[in-house]
Amino acid sequence: AVVSTQSTGKSLDLFPLINLTDDFHIENLSSQHNIALLSEIKPVTLLSYGFTAVERFTKLRKDWKMSMDEEYIGQFVIKHRLSHDVKYFQDLLVDTPKHCRHKFHMGFKELCLSRGGDESLFQTISQWTVPEYPLRGDQVIKHVGLPKGPLVHKFITLGRNKWKNSHFSLSGEELLGYLLEEYNKMNKVK
Numbered sequence: 001a002v003v004s005t006q007s008t009g010k011s012l013d014l015f016p017l018i019n020l021t022d023d024f025h026i027e028n029l030s031s032q033h034n035i036a037l038l039s040e041i042k043p044v045t046l047l048s049y050g051f052t053a054v055e056r057f058t059k060l061r062k063d064w065k066m067s068m069d070e071e072y073i074g075q076f077v078i079k080h081r082l083s084h085d086v087k088y089f090q091d092l093l094v095d096t097p098k099h100c101r102h103k104f105h106m107g108f109k110e111l112c113l114s115r116g117g118d119e120s121l122f123q124t125i126s127q128w129t130v131p132e133y134p135l136r137g138d139q140v141i142k143h144v145g146l147p148k149g150p151l152v153h154k155f156i157t158l159g160r161n162k163w164k165n166s167h168f169s170l171s172g173e174e175l176l177g178y179l180l181e182e183y184n185k186m187n188k189v190k
Contacts, residue, residue, distance in 0.1 A: 041110065041114055045073055048073070048081075053078070057074050058071065058074075072107055080092070086125065091164050093128070094168070105126070131168040133160055133163060134170075139176065140179060143176040144179050144183045145183070159178065162178055
């Protein structure tokens with residue numbers, strides 16, 4: 001960003017002075033935001049709109065003395081700003097460990113504010129009760145007959161994806177039945 005100083009009339013390139021490079025897109029800052037909400041949005045949220053890569057944003061954390069929360073918000077906005085799908089955010093929230101969900105909500109709130117107060121999406125996700133995955137590894141081992149080891153993790157993930165694709169409606173019994181079928185198919189192929 002080149003600015004002219006009024007007193008000398010000389011141009012000054014600000015980016016190197018604040019550790020920004022040419023991959024920072026300043027034009028994204030003004031085009032994405034509702035001016036009325038700018039006072040509610042954290043500066044780091046606005047800054048994150050200038051980046052397309054999380055890694056580049058993360059490098060600035062130390063130079064700009066960002067808190068870990070600010071870094072998380074910036075990363076969240078960069079990673080998820082293109083999605084407006086409720087299911088996308090529900091899946092993301094389900095996959096977020098319980099002890100980190102407060103951070104999810106912090107980043108999600110900033111993302112919605114930065115979109116001009118995406119109230120409908122914000123309310124839907126904020127009021128949604130996060131379902132608990134109905135299976136544990138010991139249940140899968142016992143019902144499916146898996147040996148302990150990495151195959152258990154593979155089947156837990158397989159069941160979890162099936163559960164998410166059913167919009168969290170499949171019960172533990174239904175998932176165990178599905179996993180047993182998949183295990184039997186896998187053994188018939190061998």
